[in-house]
Amino acid sequence: MTETLGKDEVLRIDGADRDLDIGGITELMAEKEGPALMFDNIPGFPAGHRVFTNFMGTAARTAVALGLPADTPKLDIVRAWKDLSRRLEPVPPVEVASGPVLENVLVGDDVDLNIFPTPQWHDGDGGRYIGTACMVITRDPDSGWVNVGTYRACVQGPDRLSLWMLGNRHAKAIAEKHWERGRSCPIAVVVGQDPILSTAAAIAAPSGMSEYDLAGGLRGQGVEVLYAPGSDLPVPAYAEIVIEGELPPVDEESVLEGPFGEWTGYYTHSGQETVVRVDRIMHRNDPIILGAPPMLPTVPAGDQAVPLYSASVTWDxxxxxxxxxxxxxWAYARQLMMVVSIEQTGAGDAMHALLAAAGRKRTGGMERYFVVVDEDIDITDVNHVLWAMFTRVDPAESLQVLRAPTTAIDPRLSPAKRAAGDLSMGIVLIDACKPFAWKDHYPAANRVDEATRDELRKRWAGLLAM
Structure with a gap:
């Protein structure tokens, strides 16, 4: 993929610490819609043992990953994906005898997951997660169906990997079939592969269809796979790293898994989960960990002039x-959305702020949305405001719709209302605060804190100044 991107789309970084730097730099650069990052010469590891992140962080990189020209317009990327999915014809994988993934094969006492520079992506993570954009491969013992999914995978020791597999997913159902037969489930975890495979694994094909077939259809040619000696699981011949082993029942062996900063922007699940007993590691020379650490589920924000008048008058x-x-x-889109940040000290504080802000609305104003958030939200960054709205709002409890005066230039006024002189419009009050009654028990956010950001900016001033 790196060979098909422009020079400004990939940035090589030497000397970043796997715990102190890689996760934070990845997040900060993602917030800027910066380049994909190739971390090399990581202290404590051989040169060439690398970590690649933000690989689909821009429209250009997403287009390339899907086999489209890098300059494909954003909407055309969506349109191409929609059209392709509609006419998709599955293409089965192609078995080959060998491939780059067999350049290094570790078995027995040589098995050691610690040879790879797996980062701790967030400060609060319960371990180092080598699997964030990985492929987890299992085979149904009844039908022979090969399933490929994506589950978070944490290094628990030289020959142990933990997986958190949701109960409603195919891999868990397949594993349970093996367990019911009194045996462990053969499994392979792929770390570093064609992004189209990552995409197919995350989509999840219908039961009975292999994600390999789906990826082949998306790419227009079969994925080249191979079987390691004694294995019944096909793995990508051009994978960077493949970890093979068996998955015993949880009541036979388990490990404390998590917490992990997930895609919602919070730490949630942690508990006793199943492990992979690793018996073989295969990797290319100069292997690359493909890293996609979850970050806040936000969208890029456009520039906006400081809303001095509307914000200051509302504050007063x-x-x-x-x-x-x-x-x-703060105000967005001139003053169509007003956002207020407060520190809650009582159960009614959020609604008091909303009603007061809406009470400033005057005839001739088009303020439509009033949002109140907690003090930990940066209200000058629409990404953070949206994050609060997406993750702290219960639509059944947190929204209030009122009627208020608007202006004649409001495009949402119907002709009938204009003719009747009815210049009123609905406004929405959105309580995007943590519920006061249990705000101290709300899941902790996994965002890099300001002190850490300041340290990263000092250590990487040249890089992060862009």
């Missing part, structure tokens, strides 16, 4: 209305 009105502990006020 809030204070005059007796709203306590206001941390800031």
């Amino acid at each position: 009105h809030l204070e005059a209305s007796g709203v306590q502990n206001i941390k800031g006020v």
Whole structure:
């Protein structure tokens, strides 16, 4: 993939520490829609043992990963994917005798997952997760169907890997079939592969169809796979790293897995989960860990001038209305969305702020959305505001719709209402705060904290100044 991208799309970084730097730099550069990052010469590991992140972080890189020209317009990428999925014809994998993944084969006492520079992606993670964009391969013992999924995988020791497999996923069902027969489930975990395989694994093909067939259809040619000696699982011949072993029942062997900063932007699940007893590691020369650590589920924000007037007037009105502990006020799209940050000290604080902010609305104004968030949200960054709305709002409890005056330039006014002189419009009050009654028990966020960000900016001033 790196060979097909422009020079500004991939940045090589030498000397980054796997725990102190890689996760934080990846997050900070992703927030900027920066280049894909190839980390090399990682302290404590041989040169060439690398980590590659942000590999689909821009439209250009997403297009290349899907086999499209790098300059494909964003909407055309979506259209191409939609059209391709509609007419997709599965293409089965092609078996080959050998491939680059067999350049190094470790078995017995040579098995050691610690040879790879697996990062700790977030400060609060319960371990180093080598599998964030990985492929987990299993075979159904009844039908022979090969399933490929994506599950988080954590290094638990030289020959132990933990997996968190949700109960409603195919791999868990396949594993349970093996366990019911009184045996462990053969399994392979692939770390580093064609992004089209990562995409297919995350999509999840219908039961009975292999994701290999789906990937072949998406790419237009069969995926080249091989079988290691004694294995019944096909693995990509051009994979970077393949970890093979067996998955015993949880009641036979388990390990504390998690927590892990997931895609919602929070740490959630942690518990006793199954392990992979690793008996073979295969990897290419100069192997690459393909890293896709979960980050806040946000979208890029456009530039906006500082909303001095509307924000400052609203702030004054809030204070005059007796709203306590206001941390800031900001406006988006001129003033169509007003956002207020508060520090909650009582159960009614959020609604008090919302009603007060809406009370400032005057005839001739088009303020439509009023949002209140906690003090940990950067309200000048729409990414953070959206994150709060997406993860802290219960639509059944957190939204209130009121009627208020609007202006004649409001495009949502119907002709009938204009003719009747009815210049009213609905407005939405959105409580995007953590529920006060249990806010201290709300899942902790996995965002790199400000102190760590400051340290990273100092250590990597040249890189992070861009």
